[in-house]
Amino acid sequence: MQPAQAKSVLPVVLLGCGGVGRHLLRHIVSCRPLHANQGVAIRVVGVADSSSLLVADDVRASGLDDAFLSDLCAAKSAGSPLSSLLARGHCQVFNKPEAMGKVIDAATMLGRTTGLVLVDCSATNDTVALLTDAVNHGCCVVLANKKPLTCAYEDYQKLTSNFRQIRFESTVGAGLPVIASVTRIIASGDPISRIVGSLSGTLGYVMSELEDGKRFSEVVKTAKSLGYTEPDPRDDLSGTDVARKALILARLLGQQISMEDINVESLYPSELGPEVMSTTEFLESGLPQLDERIEERVKAASLRGNVLRYVGVIGNTGCQVGLQEVPKDSALGRLRGSDNVVEIYSRCYESSPLVIQGAGAGNDTTAAGVLADIVDLQDLFQKRA
Amino acid sequence: MQPAQAKSVLPVVLLGCGGVGRHLLRHIVSCRPLHANQGVAIRVVGVADSSSLLVADDVRASGLDDAFLSDLCAAKSAGSPLSSLLARGHCQVFNKPEAMGKVIDAATMLGRTTGLVLVDCSATNDTVALLTDAVNHGCCVVLANKKPLTCAYEDYQKLTSNFRQIRFESTVGAGLPVIASVTRIIASGDPISRIVGSLSGTLGYVMSELEDGKRFSEVVKTAKSLGYTEPDPRDDLSGTDVARKALILARLLGQQISMEDINVESLYPSELGPEVMSTTEFLESGLPQLDERIEERVKAASLRGNVLRYVGVIGNTGCQVGLQEVPKDSALGRLRGSDNVVEIYSRCYESSPLVIQGAGAGNDTTAAGVLADIVDLQDLFQKRA
Numbered sequence: 001m002q003p004a005q006a007k008s009v010l011p012v013v014l015l016g017c018g019g020v021g022r023h024l025l026r027h028i029v030s031c032r033p034l035h036a037n038q039g040v041a042i043r044v045v046g047v048a049d050s051s052s053l054l055v056a057d058d059v060r061a062s063g064l065d066d067a068f069l070s071d072l073c074a075a076k077s078a079g080s081p082l083s084s085l086l087a088r089g090h091c092q093v094f095n096k097p098e099a100m101g102k103v104i105d106a107a108t109m110l111g112r113t114t115g116l117v118l119v120d121c122s123a124t125n126d127t128v129a130l131l132t133d134a135v136n137h138g139c140c141v142v143l144a145n146k147k148p149l150t151c152a153y154e155d156y157q158k159l160t161s162n163f164r165q166i167r168f169e170s171t172v173g174a175g176l177p178v179i180a181s182v183t184r185i186i187a188s189g190d191p192i193s194r195i196v197g198s199l200s201g202t203l204g205y206v207m208s209e210l211e212d213g214k215r216f217s218e219v220v221k222t223a224k225s226l227g228y229t230e231p232d233p234r235d236d237l238s239g240t241d242v243a244r245k246a247l248i249l250a251r252l253l254g255q256q257i258s259m260e261d262i263n264v265e266s267l268y269p270s271e272l273g274p275e276v277m278s279t280t281e282f283l284e285s286g287l288p289q290l291d292e293r294i295e296e297r298v299k300a301a302s303l304r305g306n307v308l309r310y311v312g313v314i315g316n317t318g319c320q321v322g323l324q325e326v327p328k329d330s331a332l333g334r335l336r337g338s339d340n341v342v343e344i345y346s347r348c349y350e351s352s353p354l355v356i357q358g359a360g361a362g363n364d365t366t367a368a369g370v371l372a373d374i375v376d377l378q379d380l381f382q383k384r385a
Numbered sequence: 386m387q388p389a390q391a392k393s394v395l396p397v398v399l400l401g402c403g404g405v406g407r408h409l410l411r412h413i414v415s416c417r418p419l420h421a422n423q424g425v426a427i428r429v430v431g432v433a434d435s436s437s438l439l440v441a442d443d444v445r446a447s448g449l450d451d452a453f454l455s456d457l458c459a460a461k462s463a464g465s466p467l468s469s470l471l472a473r474g475h476c477q478v479f480n481k482p483e484a485m486g487k488v489i490d491a492a493t494m495l496g497r498t499t500g501l502v503l504v505d506c507s508a509t510n511d512t513v514a515l516l517t518d519a520v521n522h523g524c525c526v527v528l529a530n531k532k533p534l535t536c537a538y539e540d541y542q543k544l545t546s547n548f549r550q551i552r553f554e555s556t557v558g559a560g561l562p563v564i565a566s567v568t569r570i571i572a573s574g575d576p577i578s579r580i581v582g583s584l585s586g587t588l589g590y591v592m593s594e595l596e597d598g599k600r601f602s603e604v605v606k607t608a609k610s611l612g613y614t615e616p617d618p619r620d621d622l623s624g625t626d627v628a629r630k631a632l633i634l635a636r637l638l639g640q641q642i643s644m645e646d647i648n649v650e651s652l653y654p655s656e657l658g659p660e661v662m663s664t665t666e667f668l669e670s671g672l673p674q675l676d677e678r679i680e681e682r683v684k685a686a687s688l689r690g691n692v693l694r695y696v697g698v699i700g701n702t703g704c705q706v707g708l709q710e711v712p713k714d715s716a717l718g719r720l721r722g723s724d725n726v727v728e729i730y731s732r733c734y735e736s737s738p739l740v741i742q743g744a745g746a747g748n749d750t751t752a753a754g755v756l757a758d759i760v761d762l763q764d765l766f767q768k769r770a
Contacts, residue, residue, distance in 0.1 A: 034571075180562065358740060368575045
């Protein structure tokens with residue numbers, strides 16, 4: 001049978017081992033038997049956090065073993081640095097700024113021989129140049145980090161110049177098959193006219209909770225305590241995260257736009273911004289100031305049989321992100337909890353859109369999307385097997 | 386830039402040039418500039434209908450040109466045989482039974498050199514052996530035809546032994562990304578516990594129209610006149626088509642089952658079956674006999690706040706296909722028209738399923754799904770470029 005012959009070995013360097021990165025490592029380990037059945041082997045040859053890089057001794061020959069990866073996850077959960085794993089042996093640790101150079105060394109060495117997948121589960125702007133360099137050396141890139149895709153358009157273009165080598169499903173709707181579906185529709189020559197989505201689990205939760213008459217400030221605090229928000233909830237309330245997702249979708253549709261071209265409605269005024277007050281001050285005294293205005297808008301919408309949703313709209317003429325009244329019984333209006341929903345309109349899905357809905361946040365789901373992306377690269381690694 | 390270097394040339398032989406096949410050929414032609422941008426070129430080297438095969442003179446060097454393909458579509462639309470195109474030159478036509486042997490010749494010649502994609506847009510049981518043979522010669526297979534995937538389990542296993550070489554998105558929900566999504570979820574190690582779907586555009590339309598108090602027989606006749614049903618609507622009403630889709634999904638989940646293991650509820654009794662009466666007789670005198678019983682069930686459901694839907698349920702313990710009462714305000718209950726909806730339950734999508742909804746029928750949409758499948762095989766063709 002062919003699966004054994006077709007075995008694809010995918011060496012991986014993981015950038016970022018916070019929640020998503022650690023879940024990914026655990027998924028990789030637990031999926032070994034499944035992937036072996038599919039003829040796929042994922043070999044983790046390096047892991048980087050914000051301060052250092054840990055690499056296997058001989059990246060060409062072998063990766064970090066599963067027991068090592070489990071210890072690494074445990075160490076990172078406990079807040080220990082990667083260098084604490086040096087005692088385990090068979091690895092080296094490089095600190096910044098040397099670390100990034102070592103990733104490029106690995107990319108140069110493996111990119112055109114065994115191949116290499118750089119997986120970016122970090123949340124920084126700093127990886128774009130590194131990733132672009134790696135792609136130019138023949139490496140593949142998988143992203144959960146939205147920032148390399150929302151940088152200056154020129155940089156985006158360079159990073160994505162070989163489109164099959166870069167995957168980023170988890171940047172929009174976590175594991176939901178949004179990017180994969182849009183990519184398929186584009187490839188089939190079916191022109192997409194519009195995408196409308198509730199793309200933030202946090203804001204989806206907040207907006208749906210408001211319908212029950214709860215106060216905005218209370219709902220945001222509850223969302224924070226449930227772990228739905230960023231440490232500073234203003235990172236969600238500003239709409240920047242939704243704007244990033246909208247930009248990723250717009251660029252996927254071929255629009256040559258950047259963050260500054262997107263009309264974004266923030267849910268707090270600049271007087272309550274991070275430059276003016278701390279997170280604690282915002283939660284204590286800033287947030288309650290917003291209750292009245294939001295309550296009025298919710299009530300006004302309700303009188304018209306509508307509900308408020310925070311949506312991204314990507315059309316042929318541009319991209320908007322902000323509050324919108326939608327009919328209570330529409331796909332968007334029926335949303336509850338932290339589910340995302342995306343409606344795609346095209347020639348094939350004209351009067352009635354293609355709708356994708358489900359959990360659009362969470363480390364587990366996001367990591368699952370990243371892993372599916374890695375596995376989907378396997379065909380590019382067959383030739384080197 | 387890399388796209389030019391990475392060019393993938395995909396030689397294609399199309400089996401079946403009815404509605405879907407002709408739409409596919411038109412899509413292939415109209416997408417040439419788009420695919421060129423993506424570094425992909427699709428070369429149609431042969432087209433078969435139920436009686437013969439037309440192949441380009443030298444399948445190794447070139448395919449049928451776009452003007453030829455347009456003429457071919459026009460000829461088939463007009464009911465002319467493929468042999469009517471011989472006068473155009475640069476091609477040969479083989480009639481049955483020789484034709485299938487010539488497809489194998491092409492598969493043997495191209496499978497391990499340039500590669501070959503066999504695209505099955507026919508509706509017959511007859512292609513399984515041919516497709517399996519082609520896969521064994523290193524060819525890829527893309528299916529809109531459900532039958533090769535719903536044959537005996539052993540044959541299914543042989544056909545799909547090298548899973549990356551076979552794609553079949555359009556067999557379930559036409560172009561809706563159902564198979565792609567399920568495949569991604571499986572690859573990410575997220576165990577799927579249940580899939581529930583309204584998988585027939587025809588029966589979805591029929592069941593939703595009944596809510597307005599219309600008679601079953603009238604609705605079925607309207608559906609037929611709108612082109613929603615098979616020529617004999619009993620092919621839809623029997624549930625066999627939904628059962629095939631459910632089986633494809635169940636097998637994708639790893640269930641080693643066959644058609645006879647699926648509990649299928651037919652919407653007409655065997656006394657009104659094709660062995661007893663003709664299609665015309667069924668429409669005139671058989672169909673109205675079913676009105677009363679269906680009306681009673683619709684009313685009973687309505688009294689409970691429910692609506693009737695014809696669904697496929699794929700669980701860990703088996704597979705059922707038939708009428709089910711669902712809450713009026715659930716994703717299934719809200720369905721209108723010929724949209725399909727699929728709910729996927731897994732660890733990541735446990736309390737709230739991943740929902741995919743949209744048009745699940747139509748030649749245009751089905752052909753678009755087939756084309757996306759072909760393009761998605763491009764990585765397997767890079768090595769031979």
